[in-house]
Amino acid sequence: xxxxxxxxxxxxxxxxxxxxxxxxxxxxxxxxxxxxxxxxxxxxxxxxxxxxxxxxxxxxxxxxxxxxxxxxxxxxxxxxxxxxxxxxxxxxxxxxxxxxxxxxxxxxxxxxxxxxxxxxxxxxxxxxxxxxxxxxxxxxxxxx
Numbered sequence: 001x002x003x004x005x006x007x008x009x010x011x012x013x014x015x016x017x018x019x020x021x022x023x024x025x026x027x028x029x030x031x032x033x034x035x036x037x038x039x040x041x042x043x044x045x046x047x048x049x050x051x052x053x054x055x056x057x058x059x060x061x062x063x064x065x066x067x068x069x070x071x072x073x074x075x076x077x078x079x080x081x082x083x084x085x086x087x088x089x090x091x092x093x094x095x096x097x098x099x100x101x102x103x104x105x106x107x108x109x110x111x112x113x114x115x116x117x118x119x120x121x122x123x124x125x126x127x128x129x130x131x132x133x134x135x136x137x138x139x140x141x142x143x144x
Contacts, residue, residue: 002028004056012048014041039069041076051082057089058127063103070104071112078116081144087118090127090139097137106138118142 001013005028013033015021024033034046038061043050055077065073077087092098093106110120123132124139132138 001031001056005031009054012043012052014038038073038076039066041073041080043080050080051085052080053082053085055080055085055087057087057091060091060098062089062091062109063093063098064100065103067103070108071115074112074118075116078113078118078144083144085144086121087113087142087144088139089142090137092137094136109140113140113142118144 001011002024005011011031013021013024013031014036015024015033016035016037018035021033021035024031032048034048036046057077062070062073081087089109091104091109092102093104094102113120119142120140121143122141124130124141125132125135125137127139129139
């Protein structure tokens, strides 16, 4: 989020982990940071208007969620998008790319996004947009 804000974008940061927010607020105290569980995310309760052009879920968010909350989280994130907005997520699918055992397959991930009304636009192997060849770390771009 900090880099996007440096590039001139209006941003909002959300994390459940208070220690991560301490670091974020130390690095960019001028930016809006909120502590919230993505499975219960309600931007109106936080005083933030929905209708984002882009939601970025970086850092293995999906495989580190509480088991069984993946579809709910994807739905909550999708609800924050304006029509035509993008949700970009990158995460590990194997032990080489995760600090824990894999908890979600790519097919399950895609099904959650489709159920939330999002369409897969593209998929990459890195955040630098290298082509995805079925490896253990996809970066997926979906449109609402």
